[in-house]
Every structure is written in structure tokens, then in C-alpha cells.
Amino acid sequence: MTSYQPPMSLFWWLRRRSYFFFAVRELSSVFVAWFVVYLLLLGHAVASGEAAYREFVEWSARPWLLGLNLVALVFVVFHAVTWFRLAPQAMVVRVGGRRAPPLWVAAGHYAAWVVVSALVVWVVLA
Amino acid sequence: MRTIALRVARYRPEDETEPTMQEYEVPLREDWAVLDGLNHIKDHLDGTLSYRWSCRMGICGSCGMTVNGEPKLTCGTFLTDYAPGPVTVEPLRNFPVVRDLVVDISDFMGKLPTVSPWIVDSEDAAPAEGEHLQTPEELDEYQQYSMCINCMLCYSACPVYGLDQDFLGPAAIALAQRYNLDSRDHGAHQRVDVLSAADGVWSCTFVGECTTACPKGVDPAGAIQRYKLTAATESVKSLLMPWGRRSDLPRPSGADQDNNAWSREVR
Ligand code: SF4
Ligand code: FES
Numbered sequence: 285m286t287s288y289q290p291p292m293s294l295f296w297w298l299r300r301r302s303y304f305f306f307a308v309r310e311l312s313s314v315f316v317a318w319f320v321v322y323l324l325l326l327g328h329a330v331a332s333g334e335a336a337y338r339e340f341v342e343w344s345a346r347p348w349l350l351g352l353n354l355v356a357l358v359f360v361v362f363h364a365v366t367w368f369r370l371a372p373q374a375m376v377v378r379v380g381g382r383r384a385p386p387l388w389v390a391a392g393h394y395a396a397w398v399v400v401s402a403l404v405v406w407v408v409l410a
Numbered sequence: 411m412r413t414i415a416l417r418v419a420r421y422r423p424e425d426e427t428e429p430t431m432q433e434y435e436v437p438l439r440e441d442w443a444v445l446d447g448l449n450h451i452k453d454h455l456d457g458t459l460s461y462r463w464s465c466r467m468g469i470c471g472s473c474g475m476t477v478n479g480e481p482k483l484t485c486g487t488f489l490t491d492y493a494p495g496p497v498t499v500e501p502l503r504n505f506p507v508v509r510d511l512v513v514d515i516s517d518f519m520g521k522l523p524t525v526s527p528w529i530v531d532s533e534d535a536a537p538a539e540g541e542h543l544q545t546p547e548e549l550d551e552y553q554q555y556s557m558c559i560n561c562m563l564c565y566s567a568c569p570v571y572g573l574d575q576d577f578l579g580p581a582a583i584a585l586a587q588r589y590n591l592d593s594r595d596h597g598a599h600q601r602v603d604v605l606s607a608a609d610g611v612w613s614c615t616f617v618g619e620c621t622t623a624c625p626k627g628v629d630p631a632g633a634i635q636r637y638k639l640t641a642a643t644e645s646v647k648s649l650l651m652p653w654g655r656r657s658d659l660p661r662p663s664g665a666d667q668d669n670n671a672w673s674r675e676v677r
Pocket of ligand 2: 463464465466467468469470471472473474483484485486
């Protein structure tokens with residue numbers, strides 16, 4: 285059977301907001317991967333003694349790296365928000381036999397995020 | 411009489427290599443859906459126009475098309491909402507076009523049986539005597555997913571499916587959940603491999619357009635995210651307890667595995 289497969293236009297991802305964010309998520313995962321690499325490098329520097337750690341901190345203060353990490357942070361937060369938007373759909377929490385409103389589930393996740401972040405800040409600063 | 415212009419995609423593979431647009435003037439009536447406009451063309455203006463439809467009441471799922479860029483059931487999409495027009499009617503996106511507004515649905519048809527969309531009996535328990543009883547709460551668990559009419563609007567809206575046709579897709583996953591969450595079913599175990607494969611739920615990045623497009627309130631995006639949690643929990647469990655049963659999901663019986671072999675053949 286002959287059939288026509290319409291090509292996807294080059295700018296299909298501009299047709300809808302959700303498509304745009306989809307494309308951004310796909311591309312920005314590179315930055316998330318970078319954050320993981322950066323964290324591993326940090327761990328390695330901490331493990332190899334004070335000198336190595338100081339060198340790492342100095343290297344991290346370079347403007348281009350600071351800029352890169354800032355961009356990466358924005359994308360990681362974007363991915364985190366997507367994740368929290370997804371959570372209430374994935375989790376069906378029952379309270380007294382009824383399905384808890386999705387808003388509660390999302391609120392619970394955000395609260396946990398704040399608590400964990402505060403803990404990390406406390407560990408780092410203390 | 412007021413009229414409205416329908417710009418309709420035509421594709422006649424015997425004389426053209428690409429679709430072209432053709433414009434028709436049809437009466438603009440309060441109670442006319444886009445499908446009524448197409449029927450008017452077919453009956454009075456141009457009998458060569460091809461498209462699918464049957465029930466005219468949002469039940470059969472065969473009249474899905476792209477109306478002004480959006481995936482819609484044309485029997486439930488009213489012309490007056492697009493006045494003064496023109497209204498562009500194209501075939502569903504993400505599917506090969508066979509002729510005019512008719513798309514090739516064999517990919518979707520091949521995927522459906524791979525999720526064993528039927529109630530699988532328990533291997534251990536004897537068949538229930540008499541009817542299976544179900545409480546309203548148990549019905550509530552899956553009822554939403556059982557409303558799917560296989561119209562494929564969700565596939566048409568999904569960019570992941572558009573880029574990679576191997577993706578199992580929204581409706582097939584929602585259908586799997588319709589049975590997984592049914593208290594009478596014991597087949598979750600035989601659906602797990604297809605659902606948690608790379609082309610299963612994990613291909614979805616939560617764009618959410620499937621749920622927006624769905625005319626029946628099925629919420630396939632929700633079904634997919636829900637199964638992601640199930641799949642993740644299962645794999646963590648089997649990581650922590652590799653010596654235990656591969657999962658708590660009910661085991662399939664021999665007969666059901668035969669069913670699976672059959673569905674693979676269909677694909
Ligand atoms: S899930 Fe909704 S949009 Fe998708 S095939 Fe079923 S009824 Fe249609
Ligand atoms: S004609 Fe049956 S759903 Fe539209």
C-alpha cells in the first residue's frame with residue numbers, strides 16, 4: 285500500500301508551549317549530566333586532600349565555569365519542577381479511602397524538597 | 411444561507427506524490443459538526459473525498475482528524491466554533507496517510523494486543539463460582555481508563571511518538587493500566603516487560619498533550635506516570651531482594667503466555 289508519511293517540520297517544537305518545553309528538556313539534559321560530572325569532580329577533590337580541594341575551588345570561581353554552572357542550575361531546577369509536576373500524577377495517595385487531592389501530593393514534595401535543601405545547606409555551612 | 415469554507419487535505423496516491431489542499435463551501439448550521447460538513451461535501455459536492463466515520467456520537471473513535479492544527483473528533487467539533495472560517499481539515503498527524511483524510515492505523519493495532527488488554531485469570535485460584543464481585547471503589551480504580559475509544563488523538567498529539575514510532579504510546583499504556591488496576595485481573599506480571607521496556611513508559615517525558623487531546627477524559631499521561639512509579643518500585647524491589655520472586659505482580663498462567671505469543675505474531 286502506498287502511503288504518504290508527512291515529514292515533521294523543522295520547527296514543530298515551536299508550535300506549542302508544551303512541545304517547546306519538551307525540546308528544552310531533551311536538550312538541557314546535557315547540563316544535568318554536567319552537574320553530575322561536576323559533583324563527582326568535587327567529591328574527588330575533597331577526597332584527595334586540602335590542596336586539591338583549594339585548587340578545585342579556585343577553578344570553580346573562574347567566570348566561564350561560574351556561568352556554566354549557573355545555566356546548569358537553572359536547567360536542573362526546571363527538571364526538578366517538571367518532576368514535581370509529575371509526582372501527583374504518579375502517586376495515588378489515599379487518605380481514609382479517598383484519593384488525596386493532587387495539590388497535597390505536590391505540596392508534600394515541595395515541602396520535602398525545602399527540608400532536604402535546608403539540611404544540605406546546614407551540613408555544608410556547619 | 412450562511413456558509414463556511416472547509417480547506418480539506420486531499421491525497422490521491424495514484425496521481426500525486428504529496429497532499430494538496432482543496433477548498434469547499436458548506437452550509438454553516440448551528441448543529442453541524444466538521445464531520446457533517448465533510449458528509450455534505452461527499453454527498454453533494456465531491457464524491458471522491460475519503461475519510462473515516464461511523465457513529466457520529468463520539469463512541470466509535472474513527473473520525474479523528476486534525477482540525478485547524480488540533481487533533482479532534484470531527485463529529486464532536488462544531489463548525490460554528492470556527493466561524494467565519496476557513497476551517498482546515500487534515501489527516502491525523504504522526505500517521506502515514508493512505509488517502510485524503512484516511513491514515514494507516516496498523517502500527518497502533520499491532521501495539522494494542524502486546525499489553526494483553528483482557529482480564530487474565532489467576533493461575534492458582536480456581537475460576538470464581540458465579541460472577542466476580544467488585545465494590546464501587548474497585549471500579550473507580552480503573553473506570554476512567556476504560557473510557558478509551560481508540561481514537562488515537564493522543565498519538566497524534568504526542569511529540570515522542572512523532573519522533574519515534576516504536577514508543578508504545580499513550581492509549582496502549584492507559585489500556586494496560588485499565589486491566590492492571592482491575593481487581594479481577596491477575597495479568598500485571600505479563601504486561602510488565604512491554605510497559606517498562608525502553609519503548610514503554612520510560613520514553614514519555616511528561617509533555618501532557620495526550621491528556622489535553624483526549625476527548626474521553628482518559629488522562630493517558632496520568633496512567634503513564636502512575637506506571638512509572640510501579641515499574642520503579644518493582645525494579646528497586648528486585649534489586650534489594652534478588653533471591654525473591656521476580657516481583658509481587660501476579661504470575662501469568664500457561665494459557666496467557668500463549669496469548670502473548672499470538673499477539674507477537676500479530677505485530
Ligand atoms: S486515550 Fe483518549 S485520545 Fe487516546 S485513544 Fe483513548 S480516547 Fe482517544
Ligand atoms: S464518528 Fe464515531 S467518534 Fe466520531
